[in-house]
Amino acid sequence: MKKVGLYFGSFNPIHVGHLIIADYFASSALLDEVILVVSPHNPLKNSSELATFEDRWEMTQIALKNHPALSCSDVEASLPLPSFTINTLDFFRKKNPQNTYHVIMGQDSLESLHLWKDYRRIIEEFGIIVFPRKTPSDKLSEEFIHPHIVFEKDAPRLDISSTSIRSDIRAHRSIRYRVVPEVEEYIQSKGLYK
Numbered sequence: 001m002k003k004v005g006l007y008f009g010s011f012n013p014i015h016v017g018h019l020i021i022a023d024y025f026a027s028s029a030l031l032d033e034v035i036l037v038v039s040p041h042n043p044l045k046n047s048s049e050l051a052t053f054e055d056r057w058e059m060t061q062i063a064l065k066n067h068p069a070l071s072c073s074d075v076e077a078s079l080p081l082p083s084f085t086i087n088t089l090d091f092f093r094k095k096n097p098q099n100t101y102h103v104i105m106g107q108d109s110l111e112s113l114h115l116w117k118d119y120r121r122i123i124e125e126f127g128i129i130v131f132p133r134k135t136p137s138d139k140l141s142e143e144f145i146h147p148h149i150v151f152e153k154d155a156p157r158l159d160i161s162s163t164s165i166r167s168d169i170r171a172h173r174s175i176r177y178r179v180v181p182e183v184e185e186y187i188q189s190k191g192l193y194k
Contacts, residue, residue: 005031005129006092007104008085010039010162011056012049013187014063015179017160019070021131024155025104026069030129034104036060036072039083049166051192053077062182086118089126102127107151110144123148131155169193 005025011018018036026034038060040053050056053074060072075091076083085103092101103126105113110130113119122128127148132155144151165175170193175184187193 002032002099004099005034005102005104006037008037008039011060012162014060015160017158020156022070034070039076059183059186063180084117102129104129107133132157166193
């Protein structure tokens with residue numbers, strides 16, 4: 001039996017912050033494996049700046065190419081839209097029932113968890129591992145204290161976002177060191193986010 005962390009995201013584009021968090025959990029005692037799940041479209045997010053799924057999937061594969069402890073999945077592209085996390089979790093559990101699955105998310109996502117489809121099932125049947133965002137809060141608010149929600153306060157705090165990367169691309173500013181070089185080359189070659 002493996003303890004598998006599923007790190008969901010648009011990865012629009014994938015950046016080193018995503019990789020640092022995924023790597024941290026892949027090497028922690030909490031999990032045996034981390035899979036980055038590329039989402040076609042988050043129902044709670046605006047899709048106007050979203051690169052195509054194919055481009056985001058390709059960039060994610062490129063970013064993980066040299067990292068044996070991390071993998072990625074495009075399963076949500078074949079599941080019904082919109083992409084609901086609970087449906088993807090059910091898919092993984094049905095495919096590999098011997099594993100346990102846990103959602104990895106930032107503290108800001110946890111605060112909107114009550115808007116997610118079947119969020120109580122996600123907590124009860126799968127569990128959530130939360131990493132802190134840049135705001136210095138070392139504890140969860142009382143409403144999120146639950147035995148199946150683990151707050152990993154020692155996880156790296158990073159101030160890197162896909163939003164700021166897209167903004168800098170539009171403004172012709174450098175994104176070097178925030179994305180892996182091969183992803184930067186892909187973005188430039190495809191003219192993404194301009």
